[in-house]
Amino acid sequence: xxxxxxxxxxITVRRGGTLQDREHRLLAAWAADCAAHVxxxxxxxxxxxxxxxQAIAQARAWARSEISMxxxxxxxxxxxxxxxAVSGPAQAAARAAGHAVAVAHMADHELGGxxxxxxxxxxxxxxxxxxxxxxxxxxxxxxxxxxxxxxLVLDDQRLRNAKLGSLFDA
Numbered sequence: 001x002x003x004x005x006x007x008x009x010x011i012t013v014r015r016g017g018t019l020q021d022r023e024h025r026l027l028a029a030w031a032a033d034c035a036a037h038v039x040x041x042x043x044x045x046x047x048x049x050x051x052x053x054q055a056i057a058q059a060r061a062w063a064r065s066e067i068s069m070x071x072x073x074x075x076x077x078x079x080x081x082x083x084x085a086v087s088g089p090a091q092a093a094a095r096a097a098g099h100a101v102a103v104a105h106m107a108d109h110e111l112g113g114x115x116x117x118x119x120x121x122x123x124x125x126x127x128x129x130x131x132x133x134x135x136x137x138x139x140x141x142x143x144x145x146x147x148x149x150x151x152l153v154l155d156d157q158r159l160r161n162a163k164l165g166s167l168f169d170a
Contacts, residue, residue: 007159009152010108024107025063026149031100031113032059033144037137038093038120045090046082052097055079059101072104092120111156111164114141118167138170 011017012024035056042052058075061067079098083091096119099112118134118141125133145153157168 006108007156010106010110010156012107019107023149023152024103025065026146027107027110027153028059028100028103029063030141030145030149030153031103031110032056032063034114034117034141035059035093035096035100037140038089038096038117040093041089041120041124042082042086042091042093042097045086049082049085051075051078051082052094055097055101059097059103062101062104069104072101076102076105089120089124092116092123096120108156110153111160114138114153114157115164115167117141134167135170138168142170 006017008017008019010019010027012019012021035052039052039056042049055075055078058067058072062069062072076098079094079101083094083098086094093116096113096116099109099116102109102112118137121137122128122131122134128134142150142154161168
């Protein structure tokens with residue numbers, strides 16, 4: 001598979017891929033869990049700004065079929081706007097939330113939520129020996145994976161790990 005070509009396993013059947021709605025929604029819920037795990041980094045920096053928290057809630061609402069994809073996209077834009085107002089771990093945490101809710105639009109954003117969560121932990125603990133904190137976060141994320149999407153996500157991590165700076169070397 002060429003790196004510029006999207007993995008058909010992460011494209012919904014409606015768009016010519018093989019991803020079923022149930023798995024798509026599980027990907028969004030898992031990405032929301034990853035983002036929620038590091039949300040405190042953003043909230044400590046900007047306690048009055050709830051855009052990333054709302055994005056995570058919207059990701060979960062989309063996963064339960066309660067909101068539209070367009071509602072989810074608006075929440076993603078808001079979380080990314082919040083990320084532009086901060087730096088370091090707070091920025092990575094807000095980006096994790098933005099990518100988590102963006103899974104509704106494109107399933108392959110699932111790794112964005114996870115990757116930015118790992119980046120948030122690494123940025124918050126820069127003295128962690130050889131990136132140990134990031135590896136712990138990656139292992140925590142993998143422990144949260146529902147069995148139904150586990151192979152898909154782990155395959156995607158393996159395929160895109162080099163492009164993402166080896167974040168998924170747990």
